[in-house]
Amino acid sequence: MAExxxxxxxxVKKYGELEAVRGIDLQVAPGEIFGFLGPNGAGKSTTISMLCTLLSPTAGTARVAGIDVVHDPARVRQKIGLVFQDPSLDDQLTGRENLEFxxxxxxVPAEVRRARIDQMLELLQLTDRASSQVxxxxxxxxxxxxxxxxxLHEPQILFLDEPTLGLDPQTRRNIWTHLNDLRSRTGITIFMTTHYMDEAEYCDRIAIIDRGQIVALGTPDQLKAMVGGDVVTMTSTQLDAAAEEIEKSFRVTPTRVDGTLRMEVPDGKKFVPRLVRELTVPVDTISLRRPSLDDVFLKLTGRAIRDEEAGDRDRMRQMASRWMGRRR
Amino acid sequence: MSVETATKPMAADLTIPVDTRAASLRAIYIIWYRDILRYWRDRWRLVASLAQPLLFLIVFGSGLSSSLGSGTLFGARGGLSYIQFMYPGIIGMSILFTAIFGAMSIVWDREFGFLKEVLVAPIDRWAVAVGKALGGTTQAMIQGLILLVLAPFVGVKLSVLTVLAIIPLAAVLAFGLASFGVMLASMMKSLQGFQVVMNFLMMPMFFLSGALFPLTGLPGWMTVLTRLDPASYGIDPLRRVVLSDSGLSSAVVDRLGLTINGHVLPIPLEVGVMLAFGVVLLGIAVVMFQRRD
Structure with a gap:
């Protein structure tokens, strides 16, 4: 890896007894899109806040753009761009005025200010709305x-904390197109957190974080390869009997997920016909697919990340931070 | 890496010459400018904020005038009507509320997330406090000086010289109170405390400031409180200057003025008190801002 x-x-970050982040090690190369993936409360935001110098770590060190985040936070901030989870625009000002501020x-040097604002507006396709209030x-x-x-200030690294939270799927895709475009044009490094599994696929590399620790790190393909081959899901009226029989005669251990039996097999195309033919318990439905990052997370933690659930918890968390967070 | 790095390899982007003083000045300017921009854009607020002083002058002033008999300070013999008296006080009132509200918009910025953008920027925190104080000062000055156009309607004559003297006095009063507002905002976590500030600090400050009645011949406890109210030291010089052209004898004006132990305070001293108040409170605000994460 390049420097x-x-x-x-x-x-490490501790809040009293609570250990929000428990020993994170990672390296991100220049020009990478690096995703931090995990359920809410896993420690994503805490970690990104430490890297951005918004929180000081309880233990451990981090260097961003070659600068120590604890010793010289001001210089780190000059070198990074931040997109917060919660909105932070002045909506009474126009888009251009927000950028000028x-x-x-x-x-940003006065000579290039105007040109760079125009360039950024252009790049994110906001030029025609630049003079409207936000x-x-x-x-x-x-x-x-x-x-x-x-x-705007030409950072080396752009940090985004849940940049697509609360946006509809089409808008989310659009944001991703822009981020990719931005990276290919400027070569900027992008570090972002998300709890949307599908988004993580856009990243060059992903760290899956759970309960304050990185449980897996690699390219999306590498992570998916951790799941052995294909994922087969079946339903049956006699789920228990089916599970027992599969374990005995196919040497595969199925897991029960939401009233289905889920199993990982090396070669799904061959496994499915055999399963249907040989299983004595009646099969209602059966499906075969390539593993997704959901499957990786499930395999690593034994739990599924669900967006709906996360959405609820997010709202609660946002409410809580509105009333309590500022007291910190 | 630019071409320069080849000729000066040691300087390789380790030390970008960040002139922190220039950066702070730029930050103060843009924070101030944003406040003015928002103030100017919000025309309705401008109009609405003129309604209250007008209401005070027309309804409250006229109503009270007619019940103030000739035995009082405002009798026919003194030549001063109550409306004339309260007019500079109402200018002071406008400045007081606008300055404090303007500076306290930091609390709104915090509520709506914008403050985060400001606080994570690579600038010194003191610049944020100073920028906000200057923003509040400017808004309050505009708000106060607009009211000068009402002078002919309340029987107050203003010369150009008087107006020129009023501007710095309005600025000093506005600055002191805006600093007060920034300090309050630096201690407030959310909008929840706002009602408390309004009812327990701003209203008493207004009532005790001598905006509505002369600060002479009051009960002892109230005399003390009015002299502790910093706004008194800003409104009194404003009144003396505003009324100086209206053909009143200086004895009458002095009788209405702020005294301590019977001594009339000279205007420069009052200005000094107001400035000191502003500087000290702004200092406290800066410390508070630097401390919080």
Whole structure:
């Protein structure tokens, strides 16, 4: 790997008794899109906050753009762009005015200010709405403006904390197109967190985090290869009997997930006909697919990440932070 | 890597010459500018904020005038009507509320997330406090000075010189109170405390400031409280200057003025008190801002 632009060693964050992050090690190469994937409360936001110098680690070290986050947070901040989980735009100002404000507080030289604002507006396709007040923007446009803002001072790394949270699937895809575009044009490194499994597929590499620790790290394909081959899911009126029989005669251990039997087999195309032919218990439905990151997470943690559930918890968390978070 | 790195390899992007003083000044400017922009854009607020002073002058002033008999300070003999008296006080009131509200918009910024964008920027926190204080000061000055157009309607004559003298006095009052607002905001976590601030700090400050009645001949406890109210030291010079052109004898004006132990305070001293108040409170705000994460 080329010299890492993000390097964390043994990062720990404790809140009293609670250990939110329990020893994170990772390296991100220049130009990479690196995804931090995990359910809510896994420690994603805490980790990203430490890397962005918004929180100081209880233990461990991290260097971002070659600068120690504890010793020189101000210089780290000059080198990184941030897109927060919660909105942070002034919606009474226009898009352009929000960018101008940012250019000033990040000391973007006056000679290039205007050109760079135009360039970023162009890149995120906001040029025609640049003079409208942000309160008239859609959710996706606001996010794009925040991304444009985060890029304005030419950071080496763009950090995004759940950038697509609360956006509809089409808008989410659109944001991703823009992020990819941004990376290929500027070569910027992107570090982002998400709990949407499908999004993680867009990343070059993913770290799966659970309960404050990285449980797996690799490219999406490498991670999926951790699941042995294909995933077969079947339903039956006699699930228990089916499970028992499969274990005995096929030497595969099925797991029960939401009233289905799920098993990982090396070669699904051959396994399914054999299963249907030889199983004495009646099969209702059967399906075969390539493993997804959901399957990886399930295999590693024994639990599924579910977006709906996460959505609820998110809302609760946001409510809680509104009333309590500021007290910290 | 730019071409420069080839000629100066040692300088390779380790030390970007970040001039922190220039960066802070830029930050102060843009924070101030944003406040003015928002103030200007929100025309309705501008109009609405003129309604209250007008209501005070027309309804409250006229109503009270007619019940103040000739035996009082505002009798025919003194030549000063109550409306004339309260007019500079109402200018002071506008400045007081606008300055504090303007500076306290930090709490709104925190509520709606924008403050985060400001606080994570590579700038010194003191610049944020100063920028906000100046933003509140400017808004309050505009708000106060707009009311000068009402002078002819309340029987107050203003010369150009008087107006020129009013501007710095309005600025000093606005600055002191805006600093107060920034300090309050630096201690408030959410909008929840806002009602408390309004009812227990701003309203008493307004009532005790001498905006509505002369601060002479009051009960002892109230005399003390009015002299502790910083706004008194900003409104009194404003009144003296505003009324100076209206053909009143200086004896009458002095009789209405702020005294301590019977001594009339000179305007420079009052200005000094107000400025000191502003500087100290802004200092506290800066410390508070730097401390919080």
């Amino acid at each position: 890492a632009v993000i390097e964390a060693k043994g990062l 940012h250019a000033f507080i990040y000391s 309160r008239t923007y859609s959710g996706g446009m606001k996010r794009r403006l925040e991304i444009a803002r985060g890029m």
